[in-house]
């Protein structure tokens with residue numbers, strides 16, 4: 193098997209450079225929020241569809 197078969201990868205929708213890779217053992221039906229290491233923007237990824245969405249940081253009030 194190729195290496196890609198073991199991972200989900202999501203590309204940052206802000207800069208299209210930052211990439212998040214998730215082990216395929218992770219549950220599929222989850223959304224995760226990631227801070228891009230390149231542009232520091234926050235985005236949300238849907239593992240089920242593989243899509244990423246621009247997001248804003250959630251701050252505690």
Ligand SMILES: [Zn+2]
Nearest residue numbers: 204207228231
């Ligand atoms: Zn980015």
